Amino acid sequence: MRTTSKTLAVIATVAALTSACGTQPKPGTPDAANLPAVQDSAAAAAPSDGAPAGSNAQGRIPKKLGEAAGFTGQDGKTQAVTFSIDKITVDPKCDEYMNRAAGTHTLVLDVRVATEQLSPEDAAQLGATINxxxxxTVADGVTAPVNAGSCKVMSLKRLPNTWASNSKYTGQIELEVPAKSGTLALIPGGLTNAGGGWEWSY
Structure with a gap:
């Protein structure tokens, strides 16, 4: 059969489509469950495609305190952000003149964050996730939203409002929650679509 330029163009197109159909990770997806703990620098992770390995029925990855979580950058290949919740303090003593709302409880999260090279989209997702x-929270099978707390307003070690590439941060987040114990869930980017994110027992 004589090979024409039109035939060669069709073959090249099919080859390109076949190559593009590999299992490339989706940008911004959560890390695999075996991501190593955060040390002095950002931990590298193997991004995953679809439901992350080790996720539960809600599509979230259970984490222990101090265990790293994170997400890939917009390129879908490199780890953009690694973070951990190192400690959860329940109902600490409130600052002077401050108090918690009746019928609620306070959680203070000690958080570490390490960034790699961030695109503007990566930085925006980080700001919307560590928020x-x-x-x-999930308690007795009921999922409830949380609010920013008003108990430790004066003494809280706040995280920054903006994020830089190749940087490390430590700080605290205060939450006002309905239950004194349960599961704390974090949805990446604050998204409300099903699946994704991480959770910790408290």
């Missing part, structure tokens, strides 16, 4: 309003 009080991206959290939910």
């Amino acid at each position: 009080p309003f991206a959290f939910q």
Whole structure:
């Protein structure tokens, strides 16, 4: 059969489509469950495609305190952000003149964050993820939203409002929650679509 330029163009197109159909990770997806703990620098992770390995029925990855979580950058290949919740303090003594709302409880999260090279989209997702309003609690099978707390307003070691590439941060997040114990869930980017994110027992 004589090979024409039109035939060669079709073959090249099919080859390109076949190559593009590999299992490439989706940008911004949560890390695999075996991501190593955060040390002095950001931990590298193997991004995952679809439901992350080790996720539960809600699509979230259970984490222990101090265990790293994170997400890949917009390129879908490199780890953009690694973070951990190192400690959860329940109902600490409130600052002078401050108090918690009746019928609620206070959680203070000690958080570490390490960034790699961030695109503007990565930085925006980080800001929307490490954010009080991206959290939910689950207690007795009931999922509830949380609010920013008003108990430790004066003494809280706050995280920054903006994020730089190749940087490390430590700070605290205060949450006002309905239950004294349960599961704390973090939805990446504050998204409300099903699946994704991480959770910690408290």
